Amino acid sequence: MTETVGIDRMGFYTPDMYLEMTDLALARGEDPAKYHVGIGQDKQAVIPPTQDVVTMAANAAAQILTPADKAAIKMVLFGTESGVDNSKATAVYLAHLLDLPADTRAVEIKQACYGATAGLQLAADYVRARPTAKVLVIGADIARYGLHTAGEVTQGGGAVAMLVTAQPRMLALEPVSAYHTADVMDFWRPLGRTEALVDGRYSTNVYLDFFKTVWAAYQAQTQRTIADFAALTFHIPFTKMGLKALRQVLPEATPDQQAHLQAAFEASQLDNRNVGNLYTGSLYLSILSLLRHGHLQAGDRIGCYSYGSGAEGEFYSAIVQPTFRQGFDDERLTALLANRRAVSVAEYEALFTQRLDLSGRDVQLPVGEVSAQYYLAGRQQQQRLYRQRIVD
Numbered sequence: 001m002t003e004t005v006g007i008d009r010m011g012f013y014t015p016d017m018y019l020e021m022t023d024l025a026l027a028r029g030e031d032p033a034k035y036h037v038g039i040g041q042d043k044q045a046v047i048p049p050t051q052d053v054v055t056m057a058a059n060a061a062a063q064i065l066t067p068a069d070k071a072a073i074k075m076v077l078f079g080t081e082s083g084v085d086n087s088k089a090t091a092v093y094l095a096h097l098l099d100l101p102a103d104t105r106a107v108e109i110k111q112a113c114y115g116a117t118a119g120l121q122l123a124a125d126y127v128r129a130r131p132t133a134k135v136l137v138i139g140a141d142i143a144r145y146g147l148h149t150a151g152e153v154t155q156g157g158g159a160v161a162m163l164v165t166a167q168p169r170m171l172a173l174e175p176v177s178a179y180h181t182a183d184v185m186d187f188w189r190p191l192g193r194t195e196a197l198v199d200g201r202y203s204t205n206v207y208l209d210f211f212k213t214v215w216a217a218y219q220a221q222t223q224r225t226i227a228d229f230a231a232l233t234f235h236i237p238f239t240k241m242g243l244k245a246l247r248q249v250l251p252e253a254t255p256d257q258q259a260h261l262q263a264a265f266e267a268s269q270l271d272n273r274n275v276g277n278l279y280t281g282s283l284y285l286s287i288l289s290l291l292r293h294g295h296l297q298a299g300d301r302i303g304c305y306s307y308g309s310g311a312e313g314e315f316y317s318a319i320v321q322p323t324f325r326q327g328f329d330d331e332r333l334t335a336l337l338a339n340r341r342a343v344s345v346a347e348y349e350a351l352f353t354q355r356l357d358l359s360g361r362d363v364q365l366p367v368g369e370v371s372a373q374y375y376l377a378g379r380q381q382q383q384r385l386y387r388q389r390i391v392d
């Protein structure tokens, strides 16, 4: 018998502060409606210097892992384009912070916003071959374009942690998927730069073209049509981008199905609208948002479009499991987002420049007010100082 394999549990972490997009718009001389409606973002996560992708991933993963899970984890696949070292994998730091067994493979996967999807598919294949194994997949990033740039309104950050197992509680991944690669310069970050370079409008066109390509390839492989989907989810660099992709295929649906898909999209973008881009975690926050706020039922098929600039696109599908609500802590996620503190534009600008720089000099970060379980205390002799606070 073929095992059902997929996402058993999901955790999400973003730091405890955010910037209101109205405040950013007014500070940049823009109409707030451009940011809220034209771009489709209300709030943007602000990442303090005491958080990086390793600590955010640890804070997300700690929410979902029991001691029994930890013992069964055979692999950690960490998707990120905001890694902290050119050689050592973020997954190795993470495995240590989470106290995972030493007989674990731990590697980092990079392809812009696509890394976590590569991790998820590799994890699923691994578990199909070894059904007792569990794999921890991470999508964690800090989206940075720079102050006063057109991309500034599409920043954000956070981490999604997913446990991939056989007989998953949340989503069973269907083995068919369609993917596409082309060498495209729409967004990239040369070595030594802390902010991305981007050809913004071009990137939105490539994103849409890739969606068209992989959607057609998936349909050709499966003979499925849009009528087979209860929801379509997207990589969401900003919510208007996902809406544009959805609008590309809506005419293929009946008016009734269109209304359902539009309602599902609304649910799938709610949390992203208040966090911003998390690059490789964005599709997975959107899937979580759909499961939290949507009206899905066991057996529903959801479509997932992953896009990573540079570029790689993939469309795959997953089936909602009867126990999907047991796979995430809804109350905790609501509290995480609700209990954040709004920062002023001046405070955001100061925090933006306070992250560890590329000089390599020793730094001690102000950690007195830190509330996160895992955090970065500074750097000494070119090594990041990761710390854990004991929580109940």
Ligand code: HMG
Binding pocket: 031, 033, 034, 035, 037, 038, 039, 081, 111, 112, 113, 114, 150, 151, 152, 153, 154, 186, 187, 198, 199, 200, 201, 203, 204, 207, 235, 236, 237, 238, 240, 241, 277, 279, 280, 307, 308, 309, 310
């Ligand atoms: P921009 O030039 O500032 O904005 O950059 P715009 O002039 O194109 O306007 C944006 C929208 O606001 C337009 O709507 C305007 O009409 C509307 P659209 O025509 O697109 O539907 N607008 C208004 N609406 C209401 N009231 C108003 C108003 N004024 C204007 N008063 C851009 C926008 C997205 C290009 C920029 O923010 C950017 O460069 N962002 C970064 C790049 C990006 O996110 N690209 C997405 C696709 S690539 C991708 O997803 C991969 C990525 O996540 C990275 C990775 O893979 O790692 C980025």
